Amino acid sequence: MKNDYLDETPQLLKVLNWISVLLLLIASWMVFFYAPLEAVMGQVQRVFYFHVAAGWLGMAAFFVAVVAGIAYLIRRTAKWDVLGVAAVELGLIYMFVNIVSGSIWARPAWNSWWTWDPRLVTATVMELVYLAYLMLRQGIEEPERRARFGAVYAILGFATVPLTFFSIRIWRTIHPVVIGSGDAGAKGSFEMTSTMLQTFMFSLATFTVLGIVLLWHRYRLGKLEAQVEEMRMEALDY
Amino acid sequence: MEIKSPGFLASIKAILWKDIAIEWRSRQMLSAMMIFALLVILIFNFALELDARARINVTAGVLWATFAFAGTLGLNRSMAIEKEGDALDGLLLAPIDRSTIYFGKLLGNLLFMFVVELITLPVYSVLYNVNLFNAGLLLVIVLGSLGYAAVGTLLASMAVQARTRDLLLPVLLFPVVIPALVAAIRASSGFLSGLEVEFIMPSLNLLIAYDLVMLALAYMFFDFVIEE
Numbered sequence: 001m002k003n004d005y006l007d008e009t010p011q012l013l014k015v016l017n018w019i020s021v022l023l024l025l026i027a028s029w030m031v032f033f034y035a036p037l038e039a040v041m042g043q044v045q046r047v048f049y050f051h052v053a054a055g056w057l058g059m060a061a062f063f064v065a066v067v068a069g070i071a072y073l074i075r076r077t078a079k080w081d082v083l084g085v086a087a088v089e090l091g092l093i094y095m096f097v098n099i100v101s102g103s104i105w106a107r108p109a110w111n112s113w114w115t116w117d118p119r120l121v122t123a124t125v126m127e128l129v130y131l132a133y134l135m136l137r138q139g140i141e142e143p144e145r146r147a148r149f150g151a152v153y154a155i156l157g158f159a160t161v162p163l164t165f166f167s168i169r170i171w172r173t174i175h176p177v178v179i180g181s182g183d184a185g186a187k188g189s190f191e192m193t194s195t196m197l198q199t200f201m202f203s204l205a206t207f208t209v210l211g212i213v214l215l216w217h218r219y220r221l222g223k224l225e226a227q228v229e230e231m232r233m234e235a236l237d238y
Numbered sequence: 239m240e241i242k243s244p245g246f247l248a249s250i251k252a253i254l255w256k257d258i259a260i261e262w263r264s265r266q267m268l269s270a271m272m273i274f275a276l277l278v279i280l281i282f283n284f285a286l287e288l289d290a291r292a293r294i295n296v297t298a299g300v301l302w303a304t305f306a307f308a309g310t311l312g313l314n315r316s317m318a319i320e321k322e323g324d325a326l327d328g329l330l331l332a333p334i335d336r337s338t339i340y341f342g343k344l345l346g347n348l349l350f351m352f353v354v355e356l357i358t359l360p361v362y363s364v365l366y367n368v369n370l371f372n373a374g375l376l377l378v379i380v381l382g383s384l385g386y387a388a389v390g391t392l393l394a395s396m397a398v399q400a401r402t403r404d405l406l407l408p409v410l411l412f413p414v415v416i417p418a419l420v421a422a423i424r425a426s427s428g429f430l431s432g433l434e435v436e437f438i439m440p441s442l443n444l445l446i447a448y449d450l451v452m453l454a455l456a457y458m459f460f461d462f463v464i465e466e
Contacts, residue, residue, distance in 0.1 A: 073462060125413050125416055128412075129413040129414060132413055135406065135409055136397075138402070139397075139400035139402035140400045140401065141401065145399065152396070152462055153393075155455070156389070156392075156414060156455055157414055160414045160417055160448075163447065163451070164416055164417045164420075166417070166444055167417040167418075167444055170421075170424060170441060
């Protein structure tokens with residue numbers, strides 16, 4: 001068995017660490033100073049840039065977990081499982097940021113912290129699915145079975161996401177669709193000016209880089225965890 | 239000597255029959271589910287003050303919440319009996335296609351849900367003086383229970399192998415069964431309030447889509463869940 005603990009942080013990751021810090025600073029500056037003040041909603045509209053970016057990243061992370069799950073079921077190598085957990089944990093955090101920031105925006109824009117809109121419900125149900133995923137893993141000690149069940153549940157949970165969305169969609173939505181065509185009943189929609197669009201795109205790119213960096217770190221941590229577990233099992237065997 | 243495998247349908251039938259026979263002899267699970275279902279209705283009665291006006295709007299919701307809660311009892315029990323005395327290992331050793339174990343257990347769970355539902359409906363009708371024997375509603379109950387049991391059987395066979403067992407099943411099951419419950423509640427209340435079928439169709443279609451997707455996924459995944 002290879003007991004290399006944690007190998008040296010790769011050069012690329014070190015560089016990416018600093019790049020993501022820099023990008024975050026620039027993105028925050030753009031959100032507060034570069035993007036214009038939105039005429040109707042005022043300052044609170046600035047939540048939008050990071051709100052959408054976090055939501056996109058959450059979805060992407062859960063999708064990575066599904067891909068890792070499929071890869072695990074085919075290949076049966078532990079690294080795919082490690083990647084799957086890493087993606088789920090990060091996805092939970094991004095989605096949480098997305099939900100909370102949306103709530104802060106919704107209070108002035110919709111005059112309520114919460115509505116039972118398809119997007120809101122879907123994001124929340126997704127959060128619950130992947131919390132259940134973590135609980136499932138906690139309940140199983142044997143690593144191979146834990147990975148197998150985790151993979152199955154991650155895929156199954158993701159498959160229900162569109163179904164949840166459409167089941168709530170049968171009611172009319174009030175969530176604005178800023179990109180693409182929106183619903184006539186949507187409240188709090190606005191037209192993006194070119195500087196707004198630039199800020200938005202920049203935030204998306206920043207969050208994507210940040211997401212990759214965090215996923216990478218969490219993946220390395222997961223590998224270390226797996227090694228610790230393996231050593232504990234060996235120690236118990238003696 | 240070569241062991242001849244029974245056919246696909248014959249193995250499903252054998253597993254279903256085994257579950258019916260076990261239940262027939264003890265009647266533990268069905269009586270627990272039934273009493274539990276009645277208790278849930280009783281609690282809803284006081285929680286929601288089911289007076290004549292409120293009743294029309296919430297009947298579908300109360301019914302489905304009752305079925306969903308009572309259903310987890312049955313699902314947990316149905317897999318727990320396979321774990322006791324390593325009965326599942328026996329099933330796995332049998333020279334049969336493993337998916338037949340899934341379909342056999344699924345049919346058993348579905349049957350027990352139907353029994354509970356068929357007893358809950360008239361009781362609810364009598365208690366609240368509403369006529370629930372509506373062909374549309376029965377169709378929704380069949381479709382909704384199928385989706386619920388399809389995903390529930392798969393997840394119960396996962397939960398039973400975990401340390402936390404019966405604690406785990408509702409946590410795993412409810413978030414993924416929400417679309418089926420939402421669609422079933424909408425369709426049921428549509429039929430109960432005499433809505434035209436074209437307004438109910440979207441919910442029914444969603445329910446059918448859910449059933450098909452979950453059956454397909456469970457069929458694919460069951461092998462991964464019970465392999466030892």
